[in-house]
Amino acid sequence: MQQHSTSPPPTGVPVPQILRDWLQELRMCFTAPSWEHVLVLVMGAVLAPGKRTVSACLRMTGRAEAQNFSSCHQLLNRARWNTHAMARHLLSMVVNRLVPEGPVVIGMDDTIERRWGRRITARGI
Template sequence: MNTTIPVEIASVLLPFAAAFTKPVWCHVQTLLMGAILTTGKCTVTSVLVVMGMNQEQHFQNYHRVLNRAVWPSLEASRILLMVMVKVFLPSGLIIMGIDDTIEPRKGKKIKAKGIYQDPIRSSNSQVVKASGLRWLSMMLLVEISWAGRVWALPFLTVLAPSERCSQQYKLRHKKLIDWARQMMFQVKRFPLTFLPPSKP
């Protein structure tokens, strides 16, 4: 089933088309459009429902975009950064930040999960632990005029496996600072086409 993407949204998504094959790109546009419209928990199933595709016979193709389809995630991150800089910071200083977050996950198949201190529920007198995946995100810090505050817009996110997971697979465990350093080096190697022109 084909869905029609509004021209205004399609024009915003267009820079990302080059990172995907044509069949995958069709599915990606539907997922992104549905993710914008979905309220509550955002899953592939809920996205298809809000897009009127709950009877889609080949629904598994949309799930495969996230777990099987091959597409360059780093290139998508670079394009996203380029677009955000063009929209929010056409000139001026570019400031980035890095922060981690814990995604609560359970189950034997979640190999990279660990036990971490929950910074939200913990206090000076009580430490609350949480089981899940730790993600590290690099964000572009921009001042949104209508919000009256600075927003942190993520463009590159990596999974930081737990120490137990690294030991299990006999890998060198990387601390958050190691992942952050690697992410900064990676962004530094991005083509500089997204940077605003230098002042003479």
């Protein structure tokens, strides 16, 4: 007779406190349940080699067999959070961390890519 384990499946590697602290400024952009999924996805994205899909992120954190596996997919599919506000806030965090004082200089490359073909004019694009 086969015995079944009565303990629930492992929930995976806990999110380190240092990651929670680093991303705390983004906390206000998500609901409490969504925030936990965001932390797991970020941790998995940092750890995952190759393509950083939701599935790869969950596998790297030990949550591939979790019951709420689809919740992380739904977090990105439904996008009930403002992506533009999130991007602006994330850029601000990066700039403040890397360049706390002084101006930020952004360089632009204005070289023209020459492409040839039947549908492209001789001058290029």
